[in-house]
Amino acid sequence: MTRNNDDEKANANLGEEMILAWVKLSAAVKNNRITSGLMYNEAIVMLLVYNEYKRSGEPLPLAEIIAQTRMLKSLANRTVTALEQKGLAKRVCDPRDKRAVSVALVPERLGDFLRVHRRSLALAERICREIGTEDSRAFLRLSAKITDGDILSEIKKEEFDNKQ
Numbered sequence: 001m002t003r004n005n006d007d008e009k010a011n012a013n014l015g016e017e018m019i020l021a022w023v024k025l026s027a028a029v030k031n032n033r034i035t036s037g038l039m040y041n042e043a044i045v046m047l048l049v050y051n052e053y054k055r056s057g058e059p060l061p062l063a064e065i066i067a068q069t070r071m072l073k074s075l076a077n078r079t080v081t082a083l084e085q086k087g088l089a090k091r092v093c094d095p096r097d098k099r100a101v102s103v104a105l106v107p108e109r110l111g112d113f114l115r116v117h118r119r120s121l122a123l124a125e126r127i128c129r130e131i132g133t134e135d136s137r138a139f140l141r142l143s144a145k146i147t148d149g150d151i152l153s154e155i156k157k158e159e160f161d162n163k164q
Contacts, residue, residue, distance in 0.1 A: 029123075038116050041079045042086075044069055046113050047120075049089055049105050059092050059102035088113055 035043035045065055052060040066076050080103055083089035088109050094100035105113065128136040 035116055036119060037112075038086075039079075039082065041069075041071065041075065042083055042088075043116060043120070045076070045079050045103070046083060046088060046105070047117065049103050050110075050113060050117065053105050059104035061094070062091075062101045062103055065103060086112075 038046065048065055048068055049060050052058060062076060062080065065071070065080075066073055069076065071079070080089060080091060083103075084091065086109075087106055089103050089105055092102050092104050094102060131139070
């Protein structure tokens with residue numbers, strides 16, 4: 001076997017290991033029930049809306065929620081509707097552009113969300129203590145490298161076919 005074939009085989013195995021690690025991590029987070037009282041997507045949207053509220057005091061444009069979560073627009077709208085029904089969030093129109101919709105948290109219900117958020121935060125802090133500061137920062141750096149680039153864009157059919 002040539003060096004190039006060895007590298008390809010090692011990379012293929014690394015890819016398999018990456019998928020398995022991803023599945024295990026996703027299952028561990030979802031199955032920890034850290035979003036008690038909220039569906040997983042509701043908790044994610046609320047976290048984004050809450051962070052924008054903390055940062056600027058402003059609502060978060062729905063288009064930004066869609067961009068950050070990569071949810072379909074219909075799923076994002078259903079999620080916001082569910083949050084409205086729970087009284088945690090509300091849609092608001094942009095005064096500059098009536099077509100643009102943003103999502104604001106309901107300040108009177110902030111405590112309800114923070115109870116859920118504290119469970120997520122406690123899990124994250126426990127992981128940080130367990131793996132240490134250096135590995136926690138490495139995890140954040142690598143996560144940003146993966147999510148901020150175009151790495152996770154859908155694989156093109158031609159690219160997939162060429163791997164076959």
